[in-house]
Structures are given as C-alpha cells and as structure tokens.
Amino acid sequence: MIRRYVALIRNAWLVDLQYRASIVLWLLWGVTEPAVALGIWWAIAGDGQVAGYARADFARYFFALMLVNQLTIAWDSWYLDGWIREGELNFRLARPLHPAHEAVAENIAYKARTAGMILVVWLVVSLVWPAVRLPLAPGRWALTAAAVLLAAAMRFFISFTTGLLAFWTTRATAIMELHAGVSLFLSGRLAPLALLPPAVAGVAALSWFPYMLAFPVELLTGAAHGPAVVQGFAGQLVWLGVWIAAYHVTWTRGLRRYGAVGG
Amino acid sequence: MGRWEDKTNAERGRRNAEQQGEVERRGVLPQATPVMMFRVPRSAFRVLAALWRLNLAEELQYRANFVASVLGTVFWIVTALLTLAVFFSHTTRLGGWDYWEVVVLLGVFNALTGVIEAVLRPGIGRLAGEVRSGGLDLVLAKPVDPQGFVSFRRLDIWRLTDVVLGLALAGYALHRLGRTPSLAQLAAFALALASAAVVVYALWVVLMSLAFWFVSVENLSVLFDAVYEGARYPVSAYPDALRFLFVYLIPIAWTTTIPASALTGRLGPEIGVVAALVAGVAFALARLVWRAALKRYTGASG
Numbered sequence: 001m002i003r004r005y006v007a008l009i010r011n012a013w014l015v016d017l018q019y020r021a022s023i024v025l026w027l028l029w030g031v032t033e034p035a036v037a038l039g040i041w042w043a044i045a046g047d048g049q050v051a052g053y054a055r056a057d058f059a060r061y062f063f064a065l066m067l068v069n070q071l072t073i074a075w076d077s078w079y080l081d082g083w084i085r086e087g088e089l090n091f092r093l094a095r096p097l098h099p100a101h102e103a104v105a106e107n108i109a110y111k112a113r114t115a116g117m118i119l120v121v122w123l124v125v126s127l128v129w130p131a132v133r134l135p136l137a138p139g140r141w142a143l144t145a146a147a148v149l150l151a152a153a154m155r156f157f158i159s160f161t162t163g164l165l166a167f168w169t170t171r172a173t174a175i176m177e178l179h180a181g182v183s184l185f186l187s188g189r190l191a192p193l194a195l196l197p198p199a200v201a202g203v204a205a206l207s208w209f210p211y212m213l214a215f216p217v218e219l220l221t222g223a224a225h226g227p228a229v230v231q232g233f234a235g236q237l238v239w240l241g242v243w244i245a246a247y248h249v250t251w252t253r254g255l256r257r258y259g260a261v262g263g
Numbered sequence: 264m265g266r267w268e269d270k271t272n273a274e275r276g277r278r279n280a281e282q283q284g285e286v287e288r289r290g291v292l293p294q295a296t297p298v299m300m301f302r303v304p305r306s307a308f309r310v311l312a313a314l315w316r317l318n319l320a321e322e323l324q325y326r327a328n329f330v331a332s333v334l335g336t337v338f339w340i341v342t343a344l345l346t347l348a349v350f351f352s353h354t355t356r357l358g359g360w361d362y363w364e365v366v367v368l369l370g371v372f373n374a375l376t377g378v379i380e381a382v383l384r385p386g387i388g389r390l391a392g393e394v395r396s397g398g399l400d401l402v403l404a405k406p407v408d409p410q411g412f413v414s415f416r417r418l419d420i421w422r423l424t425d426v427v428l429g430l431a432l433a434g435y436a437l438h439r440l441g442r443t444p445s446l447a448q449l450a451a452f453a454l455a456l457a458s459a460a461v462v463v464y465a466l467w468v469v470l471m472s473l474a475f476w477f478v479s480v481e482n483l484s485v486l487f488d489a490v491y492e493g494a495r496y497p498v499s500a501y502p503d504a505l506r507f508l509f510v511y512l513i514p515i516a517w518t519t520t521i522p523a524s525a526l527t528g529r530l531g532p533e534i535g536v537v538a539a540l541v542a543g544v545a546f547a548l549a550r551l552v553w554r555a556a557l558k559r560y561t562g563a564s565g
Contacts, residue, residue, distance in 0.1 A: 021480045025489075032489040036496070043500045044354045051353065174331070181342050191349055 080163025188214030358500030370433025377425025451535030
C-alpha cells in the first residue's frame with residue numbers, strides 16, 4: 001500500500017509540476033478572499049478593538065486561515081462530477097485500487113506544494129511585519145498539525161461525498177457551492193466566530209463547519225486553549241465519523257445505480 | 264443547384280467588396296484608419312447579430328438554466344448582504360460609507376458580474392485554452408477583427424438577469440437611503456456604469472492576453488476573479504497603498520466605487536465624464552496590449 005501511495009503521489013506531483021503556473025493562480029485566488037476580509041476588518045478595527053480583536057490579531061487570524069484553508073481545501077467534488085458524468089470513472093473502477101486513493105494522493109501532492117509556497121511567503125512577510133509572527137511553541141504546532149489533518153480528512157470526505165451525488169443529479173457541484181456559501185460564515189472564513197451574532201455562532205457550534213477551519217486556525221493563533229481544545233478535537237472526530245458514514249452510504253448506493261456512460 | 268447558388272453568392276460577395284473598395288478609394292469613407300481605432304464596418308453588427316441569434320436559440324432549449332441562474336444570483340446577493348451585516352454589526356461606516364451606500368455598490372457589482380458572466384467569460388475567457396490548442400487559428404482565418412470576434416462571440420442570455428437584479432438592488436438601496444437622484448446624477452451614473460463595463464472588458468483583454476506569453480496556463484481567468492474580489496467594497500475602506508493600486512494601476516475602483524458614488528451623489532455628476540475618459544484610456548491600452556500579444560501567436564494546430 002505504501003509503495004502504491006508513493007507512486008501515486010509522485011505521479012500527481014509531476015502532473016502538478018507541469019501545471020505549476022496554473023497552481024500559482026489557484027493559490028492566488030485562494031488567498032484573495034481572506035486578504036480582502038483582513039483589509040475590511042483592518043479598517044473597522046482602526047486603532048481600537050473589535051470584540052477583543054485588534055489589528056494584529058486579525059492579521060494573525062487571516063494569515064493562519066490562508067495556510068489552514070490551503071492545507072484542507074478539497075476539489076474532489078468537481079473531479080468526481082466530471083468522472084461520473086463523462087464516464088471517466090469506468091477505468092478507475094476497473095483498477096485494483098479504490099479511486100479514492102488516487103484522489104487522496106492528488107490532495108497530498110497539491111497541498112504540499114501550495115502550503116509550502118504560503119509558508120515561505122509568510123516567513124518573508126513576518127520578517128518585515130511583526131504582527132503576523134507566531135510564537136515558537138512546539139506543543140501548539142503539533143496540536144495544530146493533528147487538527148489540520150483531521151480537518152483535511154473531513155473536508156475530503158465532504159467534497160468526495162457531494163461529488164458522488166452526481167450519480168443522481170447533474171448539479172452536484174452547485175450543491176458544493178451552496179456548502180461553500182454557508183461555510184463562509186459558519187467555518188470562520190469571513191470573521192472569527194466570536195464576532196458573529198450569538199445566534200449564528202450557536203448554530204455553527206452544532207454543525208461541522210467550525211471544525212473545518214475555525215478550530216485549527218484558532219489552535220494555531222492561540223485563541224483556543226484549555227477545555228476548548230479537548231472539545232474541538234472531540235467535535236472533529238465525531239463529524240469526521242459522520243461524514244465517513246455518509247460517504248459509505250453514497251458510494252455503495254451510487255455504484256448500484258451507476259449505468260456507465262462512455263468510457 | 265447548390266453549387267450554382269454558392270457560386271452566385273460568392274460572386275455577389277466579391278462584387279460587393281469591390282464596390283465598397285471603390286467607395287473607400289473615392290474617399291467617401293475615411294481612408295486611413297488610425298491603428299488605435301476599431302474599424303467597425305456595418306457587417307460587424309450583422310455578424311454579431313447572427314452569432315447572438317444562434318446563441319439565443321441554443322440557450323432557449325435549456326430553460327431550467329434560467330431558474331438555476333436566478334436562484335444562484337439570489338443566493339449570492341443574500342450571502343453578500345449577510346456579509347455586510349456581519350461587518351456592520353461592529354461598525355457604522357465602512358471607509359466612510361454607511362450600510363445602504365455599500366448596498367448600492369453591491370448592486371453595481373452584481374450588474375457588472377452579469378455582464379462578465381453573460382459575455383466576457385464565455386467569450387474572451389476561453390482565449391487561453393484556444394491559444395494553447397491552436398483553436399485561435401480558426402478565429403484568425405475569419406475576415407473579422409479577431410479581438411472583436413473573440414470578445415463578443417457568445418451571449419449567455421440567462422446571466423443577464425444578474426444585471427436586472429443588481430440594478431434593482433441598487434435602486435432599492437437608494438430608496439432606503441431616502442435619496443432621489445437628479446437627472447444629472449442618473450446620466451452620470453449611466454455613463455459611469457457603461458465606462459465600468461469598458462474598464463472590466465479592458466482588464467479581461469489585458470489579463471487574457473498574457474496567454475500568448477504563458478501558453479501553458481489555462482486558468483488565467485482566475486486572475487481576473489482574484490482582482491475583481493477587491494471591487495466588492497468601496498476603495499476608501501482599504502489602506503492607502505491598496506487604494507492607489509486600485510485607482511491608478513489595476514483600475515477596479517472605476518468599476519464599482521465610482522458608479523455607486525455617482526448614483527448616491529457622493530461625487531458630482533462631472534465624474535461621469537472623467538470615468539468615460541478613464542474607460543477610453545483603458546480601452547486603448549488594452550487594444551495595444553492585444554496587438555502586441557497577437558504578434559507572438561504562431562499557431563499550434565495541425
């Protein structure tokens with residue numbers, strides 16, 4: 001299995017290398033939304049504070065968000081939608097390897113490259129802009145790594161499962177966009193959850209959205225500590241389990257339905 | 264019979280061309296066309312009308328897309344309004360603008376999004392792929408201006424609902440502001456909005472022209488999306504350096520901030536004229552870049 005993964009990741013890495021300029025553009029597109037949000041909060045905060053967040057706190061939050069988002073983002077629903085609609089799933093099913101492994105390998109290669117780029121930029125920026133510097137605390141970094149891994153796994157299963165809806169509908173990617181629209185608020189992409197109206201934050205706490213982004217980000221910036229950390233990891237594990245179950249149901253039912261087109 | 268018809272048509276076409284050439288030689292029409300100008304012959308409009316008629320017939324087959332498009336737009340507008348609500352729950356002004364003023368700007372943003380999605384993305388947005396595959400050969404072989412053809416060849420009619428909904432949103436926000444724009448303000452707004460469309464178009468041309476230098480990049484349109492993201496809020500909300508960038512270098516301030524300011528009366532009606540000048544300059548520069556870029560094209564298809 002490990003040798004297979006090495007081969008798959010190497011393959012994905014080389015494909016990405018071919019399209020490295022395209023990947024830089026996707027990366028640029030990925031960081032503009034948090035950059036614009038940071039610009040607006042920067043203006044609102046002025047020289048004061050917004051719900052305990054000063055300018056430097058916003059800067060740290062959104063820089064961490066850029067990194068975590070890039071490490072956990074999953075494009076799989078778009079790929080799967082295409083695979084299913086155009087029959088490209090067929091030869092993948094004929095292989096002695098579940099198609100999800102190829103998708104996971106692609107994710108690893110893509111994320112290693114883009115997150116690496118963000119880290120380099122972050123290091124350079126932090127040399128001239130102390131606001132975005134993070135303290136060197138190995139414990140916190142290790143916890144963040146674990147949380148990022150769990151969040152990436154969950155976002156992968158969300159994206160993969162939603163893509164599988166293409167077995168039933170031609171608008172699977174529209175559903176994913178809807179999910180992205182809701183996650184703008186509930187996962188903390190627009191603002192730290194503490195800045196949302198209490199009712200909205202309450203709804204968010206009952207959903208999987210905060211565990212996709214807000215929790216790992218707040219671990220990294222140090223905003224989450226004590227019982228919040230334990231509660232965060234528990235939430236991540238529960239929701240990851242729920243999404244894996246959802247994936248299982250969709251995959252088995254969908255395959256039974258699948259009448260291959262083309263090939 | 265068919266061949267015969269073809270022949271007569273071809274002959275008629277040649278005769279027409281000769282006649283037109285004669286007219287031009289006699290100097291009835293301006294002889295030398297400056298490099299910077301579009302020479303827009305009447306036939307260009309006929310070509311455009313024919314292309315768009317075909318598109319329309321095609322799109323009318325997929326009426327469910329109309330519903331999907333409207334739902335998508337409504338969802339987008341609600342998301343944008345909620346975003347503003349989050350910002351304004353912690354402040355009363357954004358870059359000096361109050362809530363409903365920013366909503367006017369959102370309406371303008373949405374109207375321009377409609378123009379982008381209906382015409383620009385399905386037209387010039389496909390350029391990068393065609394440069395790579397050599398499909399542009401087919402465009403260059405046609406006896407029309409390539410920039411004009413590439414830019415306006417498609418019309419995704421349903422997305423024009425974004426323009427209607429965007430303007431309606433701007434109108435409603437204006438009503439909530441309790442302002443009735445004067446005729447001069449309305450005229451300035453119309454001029455500024457048209458200029459904004461030209462500026463957006465010029466941005467697309469310049470960014471997509473990069474495809475001639477970076478052939479392997481197929482998602483160049485993403486670059487526009489990244490830049491345009493900054494146009495969702497008034498430029499006065501950004502730090503000085505960014506504001507300078509958006510006004511003078513990547514002129515997205517002229518796409519939403521200026522038309523919205525003209526409508527709410529934040530800027531005087533004379534801004535319409537300035538916007539038109541900016542649009543003219545942007546268009547001319549884009550035309551220059553396009554020409555320089557096209558020279559690099561060597562074709563790739565076999």
